[in-house]
Amino acid sequence: STPRQIALYRALIELGIAKDTPAFGHLPYVMGEGNKKLSKRDPQASLNLYRERGFLPEGLLNYLSLLGWSIAEDRDIFSVDELIAAFDIKDVNANPARFDLKKCEHINAEHIRMLDVKAFTEACGPWLKAPFAPWAPEAFDAEKWTRIAPYAQTRVTVLSDITDNVDFLFLDEPVEDEASWTKA
Incomplete structure (x- = not known):
């Protein structure tokens, strides 16, 4: 495709839109x-x-x-x-x-x-709501989230990990993960 790109740049130069053809790599x-x-x-x-x-x-x-x-x-x-x-x-x-x-x-x-903690808490926002969050919307407590966020920030690899790290704060019943129990 490079010859086509060069031809396109030559046309753009003739039209006065581009000044020169860039180096391609x-x-x-x-x-x-x-x-x-x-x-x-x-x-x-x-x-x-x-x-x-x-x-x-x-x-x-x-x-x-x-x-x-x-x-x-x-x-x-x-x-x-x-x-x-x-x-x-x-x-x-x-x-x-x-x-x-x-x-x-x-x-x-x-x-x-x-990230600073404020940027982290904002970036996690979509994962703390439906459809990602396993808790009811009214169960989410923003004050609890703000207090725990600096600690959760050290444990996540991607932002979607956040729900597994904080679900215990917002669910009535603890999540039982059989796979984790068999590893222990």
């Missing part, structure tokens, strides 16, 4: 489960899936930026400004990158912990 393929090339049809490739699970845009962008590229050997967590300042197409690895959900979740969890 290619990023490596991203491999999914089973080391198969990730396709737009794969559920793993859907941004909606990550939004619904409660990934922060900053966390997901941080992880995706590091696929096939590295800024530093000793850390994985970067702000958007750090990523932009450090990016150089020459540092992009030509080999395919492998999508690692655990690492993506880890980076997202770190970005959640970097």
Whole structure:
């Protein structure tokens, strides 16, 4: 598709809309489960899936930026400004990158912990209401939530984890998770 993009830019230059043709670069393929090339049809490739699970845009962008590229050997967590300042197409690895959900979740969890408590409580808002919350709307106590939020913030990987971490505050009966009991 690059020749078409170059032709499009040439036309835009002739029309006076663009000043010059940018330099183009290619990023490596991203491999999914089973080391198969990730396709737009794969559920793993859907941004909606990550939004619904409660990934922060900053966390997901941080992880995706590091696929096939590295800024530093000793850390994985970067702000958007750090990523932009450090990016150089020459540092992009030509080999395919492998999508690692655990690492993506880890980076997202770190970005959640970097939020101030007010931003965290607001970001969790959708998961504290129907259809995500297992409690009745009138059972939710905003004051209790505000008090527990700093502690819950240290325990979640994605925002959708919040309901499992605070449900005991708003449900009449405790949730019994047989799988957890068998692990204990």
